[in-house]
Amino acid sequence: xxxxxxxxxxxxxxxxxxxxxxxxxxxxxxxxxxxxxxxxxxxxxxxxxxxxxxxxxxxxxxxxxxxxxxxxxxxxxxxxxxxxxxxxxxxxxxxxxxxxxxxxxxxxxxxxxxxxxxxxxxxxxxxxxxxxxxxxxxxxxxxxxxxxxxxxxxxxxxxxxxxxxxxxxxxxxxxxxxxxxxxxxxxxxxxxxxxxxxxxxxxxxxxxxxxxxxxxxxxxxxxxxxxxxxxxxxxxxxxxxxxxxxxxxxxxxxxxxxxxxxxxxxxxxxxxxxxxxxxxxxxxxxxxxxxxxxxxxxxxxxxxxxxxxxxxxx
Amino acid sequence: xxxxxxxxxxxxxxxxxxxxxxxxxxxxxxxxxxxxxxxxxxxxxxxxxxxxxxxxxxxxxxxxxxxxxxxxxxxxxxxxxxxxxxxxxxxxxxxxxxxxxxxxxxxxxxxxxxxxxxxxxxxxxxxxxxxxxxxxxxxxxxxxxxxxxxxxxxxxxxxxxxxxxxxxxxxxxxxxxxxxxxxxxxxxxxxxxxxxxxxxxxxxxxxxxxxxxxxxxxxxxxxxxxxxxxxxxxxxxxxxxxxxxxxxxxxxxxxxxxxxxxxxxxxxxxxxxxxxxxxxx
Numbered sequence: 001x002x003x004x005x006x007x008x009x010x011x012x013x014x015x016x017x018x019x020x021x022x023x024x025x026x027x028x029x030x031x032x033x034x035x036x037x038x039x040x041x042x043x044x045x046x047x048x049x050x051x052x053x054x055x056x057x058x059x060x061x062x063x064x065x066x067x068x069x070x071x072x073x074x075x076x077x078x079x080x081x082x083x084x085x086x087x088x089x090x091x092x093x094x095x096x097x098x099x100x101x102x103x104x105x106x107x108x109x110x111x112x113x114x115x116x117x118x119x120x121x122x123x124x125x126x127x128x129x130x131x132x133x134x135x136x137x138x139x140x141x142x143x144x145x146x147x148x149x150x151x152x153x154x155x156x157x158x159x160x161x162x163x164x165x166x167x168x169x170x171x172x173x174x175x176x177x178x179x180x181x182x183x184x185x186x187x188x189x190x191x192x193x194x195x196x197x198x199x200x201x202x203x204x205x206x207x208x209x210x211x212x213x214x215x216x217x218x219x220x221x222x223x224x225x226x227x228x229x230x231x232x233x234x235x236x237x238x239x240x241x242x243x244x245x246x247x248x249x250x251x252x253x254x255x256x257x258x259x260x261x262x263x264x265x266x267x268x269x270x271x272x273x274x275x276x277x278x279x280x281x282x283x284x285x286x287x288x289x290x291x292x293x294x295x296x297x298x299x300x301x302x303x304x305x306x307x308x309x310x311x312x313x314x
Numbered sequence: 315x316x317x318x319x320x321x322x323x324x325x326x327x328x329x330x331x332x333x334x335x336x337x338x339x340x341x342x343x344x345x346x347x348x349x350x351x352x353x354x355x356x357x358x359x360x361x362x363x364x365x366x367x368x369x370x371x372x373x374x375x376x377x378x379x380x381x382x383x384x385x386x387x388x389x390x391x392x393x394x395x396x397x398x399x400x401x402x403x404x405x406x407x408x409x410x411x412x413x414x415x416x417x418x419x420x421x422x423x424x425x426x427x428x429x430x431x432x433x434x435x436x437x438x439x440x441x442x443x444x445x446x447x448x449x450x451x452x453x454x455x456x457x458x459x460x461x462x463x464x465x466x467x468x469x470x471x472x473x474x475x476x477x478x479x480x481x482x483x484x485x486x487x488x489x490x491x492x493x494x495x496x497x498x499x500x501x502x503x504x505x506x507x508x509x510x511x512x513x514x515x516x517x518x519x520x521x522x523x524x525x526x527x528x529x530x531x532x533x534x535x536x537x538x539x540x541x542x543x544x545x546x547x548x549x550x551x552x553x554x555x556x557x558x559x560x561x562x563x564x565x566x567x568x569x570x571x572x573x574x575x576x577x578x579x580x581x582x583x584x585x586x587x588x589x590x591x592x593x594x595x
Contacts, residue, residue, distance in 0.1 A: 033498055037416025038425055040409040041473060048440065048465050049432045055443035066446075112340045120333070126341050128580035133344050135576040135583075137527045139544040140565035144351045147558055155350060155367050187343055195584060248436035251529045255548060269436055276442050277534050289439040300434055 053293075059286035066280040077287035086263065087288070090271040093178065094247060097267055100182040101189075101246035106238060108186065109193025110231075114223070116194065117201040131191040138188070142255035145184045146171075149256070171257045174264035181265060184252050189245065193238045200234030201227070236307040243303060247296060268292055348573070354562035355379065362558045378559035382567065385560065390539070391546040398460045398542055399525040405461075406468035406521050411514060414476020415502055426477060433470045437530050440466050445534060455537050463531045468521035475520060479513030480506065516582045523572050543568045 060077055064070035081087050116127055133141065148156050149170040157167040170180045204227070212222050250269045253259065259266035259274070266274075272292065276285035354362055355378050357371040382388050417425050440463065448459040487509075488501040496504075532545035541549065547564045576583070 034416045034420035035422055035425070036498075037412040037419075037502065038422065041413030041469060042425065042428075044405075044409055044465055044469055045428065045432060048444070048462060048469075051447075052440045052443035055447075056439065059442065059446075108340075115333075115336050115340055118333070120337065124581075126337065127584055128577055130341050130344050131580065131583060132348065132573055132576060135523055135527075135572055136348075137544055137565075137569040137572055139527075139529045139548050140351075140569040141347065143547065143561055143565045144347060144354070147354065147562070148347075148350065153363055153365055153367070158365070158367050187347065191344070198584070244434045248438075250436070250438065254533075255529075269438060272436075272438055273530075276438070277445075282442060282446070285442055289436075289442065293435055293439055296434060296436070297431070 056286045056289050056293075059283055060290050062283045064281075064283035064286075066282055070283065073283070077284050078291070080284065081287055081291060086266075087268075087271060089263070090266050090268050093265070094267040094269075097178050097182060097249065097265075098243060098246040100179065101185045101249065102239060102242045104182060104186040105190040105193045105242055106235065109190045109238065110197050110235065112190065112194040113197035113201055114227075116198055131195065133188045134191045136188075138251035139255055141188065142184065142252050145187075145252075146256050149180060171265075172261060174261050177257055177261065177265045181253055181256060184256065185246065185249060188252070189242065193242065196234055196238045196241070197231055200231040204230050233307065236303070240300065240303040240307065244296060244300060247299065248292075351562050351566050354558050355566050357559060359557050359559055378563035379567070381560045382564045386546065386550045386564075388546070388564070388567075391541050391543050394457065394460075394536075394540055395526060395542040397457055398464055399522055401461045402464035402468045402525050403518055403521045405465060406472040407514060407518055410469050410472030410517070410521075411476050411507070411510070412502065413473050414517075415480050415506060415510075417473070418477045418480035426473075429470045429473050432466065433474070437466065437528075441531065441534050448535070454535075455540065457540050459535045460531060460540060460542065463535060464525045464528060466531075467525050467528055471521045471524060472517045475517035476510070476513060479510055479517075483509060516579055519575050519579050523575055526572060 059070075061072060061074055062070040063073045063076070112130065116123065116130070148154050149172075151157060151167060151169050151172060154170070156170065160167065168176060171177045208226050209222065212226055217225075248269055249267065250273070253265055253267060253270055254273070257265045259270040268288070269292075272285055272288045275281045275288060353369060353371060356374040356376075357368060358373065358375055358377070361368040361371060361373075413425075416422070444459070444463055448454055448462075453459050483506065488505045491501045491505050492498070527544065528542075529544040529548065532542045533548070536542060536545050547561075547568050
């Protein structure tokens with residue numbers, strides 16, 4: 001839906017048209033009155049979203065601690081970010097986290113979609129069960145995973161011991177904390193990828209498959225040469241949504257590891273939280289928000305561009 | 315029966331078994347974590363810290379659930395959650411359903427993109443300015459900041475789902491009404507709106523779920539008296555008592571309404587109606 005709606009408007013806006021027309025897309029006299037219906041919602045969006053964006057820009061050029069006077073410092077906060085080792089390592093960590101948290105759900109979600117695409121008894125019910133992780137309250141599941149990760153009493157190490165694998169420290173070890181958190185994120189968000197790919201599979205034509213079967217193609221060949229190219233646009237949508245969500249992951253990390261041990265799982269979002277609400281560096285945190293915001297929008301645009309191209313490739 | 319036919323049947327049976335195993339493998343992680351949550355919540359503390367772990371409680375007990383209500387003002391937090399999520403969902407329906415209609419009819423996709431940007435930016439980015447705004451307005455300590463910030467989650471979900479819904483709604487009836495002299499508002503109110511009830515139900519449930527699940531706003535904005543359930547479970551139960559049983563019981567109570575609602579709209583979620591709107595974080 002996201003991709004489809006975005007693909008619906010032409011990228012090249014006609015600059016000569018008034019801003020209002022460009023926003024609403026309504027040069028058409030008949031269509032314009034309908035926009036009135038959107039005004040109350042737009043008022044809400046202006047107050048709770050657009051105002052915060054603008055105010056954040058204002059704060060980001062000030063040295064401002066909660067409870068203290070603010071002073072204008074220009075772009076100093078941004079300059080400081082570039083040399084802040086803690087921020088830069090949080091950035092690298094976010095990239096590492098995101099890469100894992102996109103690839104794992106993508107592979108597993110696609111495999112699950114191929115399974116759920118076939119008809120079998122109880123399919124509806126099992127599909128319903130399968131999507132529960134992505135709807136469940138993140139704090140609640142994070143707490144249960146915390147107990148499961150417990151090095152001495154946790155059920156995960158017990159299960160490993162059954163197959164002869166030595167106990168792991170999971171989120172208590174700086175080198176395994178991010179993969180462990182991604183394990184939870186994968187558990188949570190594989191269903192979303194599955195749903196998107198399943199939607200793609202449902203839209204596939206059946207004739208090429210019948211032809212492939214007649215030609216004696218193997219299951220792998222059918223997947224590689226038929227299914228994969230045809231669901232590629234849907235995979236791209238899944239990549240876009242997963243990437244954006246993984247970059248801004250918060251609940252799971254905050255509840256399970258609080259960015260620790262030390263700063264081993266401190267991503268940009270956790271860094272931002274600490275700057276704003278633990279250290280009360282409002283100005284500096286606002287600069288982080290602006291950089292983060294630009295980063296996410298840029299990421300979305302790049303991925304969208306790649307998706308547009310993948311749609312038209314043969 | 316020839317040997318070839320027998321071998322063919324054997325292969326089909328083996329295929330089926332392999333497929334059933336595949337289904338089992340992909341569904342079991344989802345269900346097992348929730349069953350483990352249930353198991354932890356029904357066991358005594360002795361069984362919960364036993365090693366090897368006890369999977370099925372030998373003496374199931376509801377003591378953990380009772381303790382949740384006794385050891386914390388769980389009832390208050392439940393009411394807080396209902397007020398915050400309920401108000402944010404109702405307000406979002408009130409402004410979001412007409413907005414979805416207007417955007418779908420006017421094909422005003424640039425407005426839709428504005429809502430989409432709101433969907434993809436991190437929730438934390440709204441919190442700093444809103445936090446300061448609420449302090450200036452003297453609203454801290456009330457539920458208002460929570461209701462207002464939860465609109466950040468609910469409004470985009472409702473608008474997205476309703477745009478998708480109204481795009482598929484056939485315009486014939488409304489056009490007939492307009493030709494007969496109805497105003498745009500009347501065509502919406504008496505024709506499109508009654509037809510859109512299934513879409514509104516899905517939008518409301520999704521908005522409810524993601525507002526209910528929200529944690530980050532409450533962590534920053536809620537005081538001791540204004541905590542919603544996810545924040546309460548994190549704060550009160552993690553820090554004031556470390557035992558697993560009551561913690562798992564509280565976690566289960568918080569997420570149970572969501573799991574039930576999910577089963578209720580499972581078909582719409584799978585059908586992709588909500589694919590873009592899903593997840594408000």
